[in-house]
Amino acid sequence: MGNFLALVQNENMKIYRRLRTWIMLALVVLLPVLFGILIAVNNGTFGSNMDAWGAASNLSFIYFLVSIFSVVIAADIVASEFTWGTIKLLLIRPWTRSKVLLSKLLAVLLFAVAISVLFMIATIGITQLLFSSGSTAANIEQMNFGEYSLMMFYRFIDLVVITIFAFMISSVFRASGLAIGLSMFLLMANSILSAILNPSRYSWAKYLLFNNMDLSQYKMRESAGIAATNGMSLGFSATVLAVYVAVFLVVAWLVFTKRDVAA
Known part of the structure; x- marks a missing residue:
């Protein structure tokens, strides 16, 4: 177990010792702060009195960048080993290919969690600082915090799915660009x-990946009183996404463990 944790640590070191990673992390902090200040400056100008959690919700569009950054890391973590020829050095060590692939997957997921948490800290921090209106609104904001957290959780699920998809493509085709x-x-x-x-x-389209992403659509439908159609529900879409993730991981594992890297 200790050797495997060392392997995961090694993969994390590969991620965080690169300048681009720190640029990504810096952008995830700076952009919410910048846009938060812009929203605060214009708050009330157009007749709106936005509270902290409303501002945080508006800033959630920046989370798209978090998804992109996670995809970049996932796309590169396997493909770069083949590009630079370091995969041979990795596989001659006393670790199975399955453990090597799993360590890379865990490193990617840990990065996705870290950058998501960093984004939320930056977003909540700047909005609470600029929009908090004291104890009177505390109870309302506490209620909205639950809604904001649920929204971000749904977005994180999409991030995980698309990141694992990129990880699979990287493992299968050894091309980070693709x-x-x-x-x-x-x-x-x-x-x-x-x-x-x-x-x-x-009717068959309900099994397609993109039709089951954005789980927040079910929350919005419920709030609007719109009934689920075509047998699709939150549980159905969550199950479909889980099946896709399982397929992505199996394909990545099969190709990575069977590929000849001698040449």
Whole structure:
């Protein structure tokens, strides 16, 4: 167990010793602060009196960058080993290929958690500092905190799915550019693909990945009193996403453990 933890630590060191990682982390802190200040300056200008959690919710659009940064790390962590030829040095050590792949996956997920937590700390910190209106609004903000946390949890689920997808592409094709490109396409074209292949039009489309992402859609439908259609529900979409994640991981494991790296 100790050897495996050392392997995970080694993968984390590879991530955090690169300058780009620290640039990503800096952006995740600076952008919420910058946009939070801009929102605070304009708060009330257009007749709006936004509270801290409302501002935090508005800043959640920056979380898209967190997804991109996580995808970049996931796309590179396996492919770069083949690009630089260091995969041979890694595999001659007394670790199975399964453990090597698992350590890389854990390092990616730990990075995704760390950058997500950092984003939330920066966002909540700046909005509480600039928008907190004292103890009178404390109870209302506490209630909204639960809604904000749930929204961010749903976004994190999407991040994990797309990050593992990038990890699989990186493991299978050994190309970080392809992994990043396909993942970015899936992220940005999600709503367009969902509109074209809508489950209300094609019943089989409810099993497609992009139609089951953004779990917050069920919360919004519930709040608006809109009933679930085509047999899709929060539990259904969560199950479909879990199946996709399992398939991604199995494919990545099968290819990585069977690939010849002697050449």
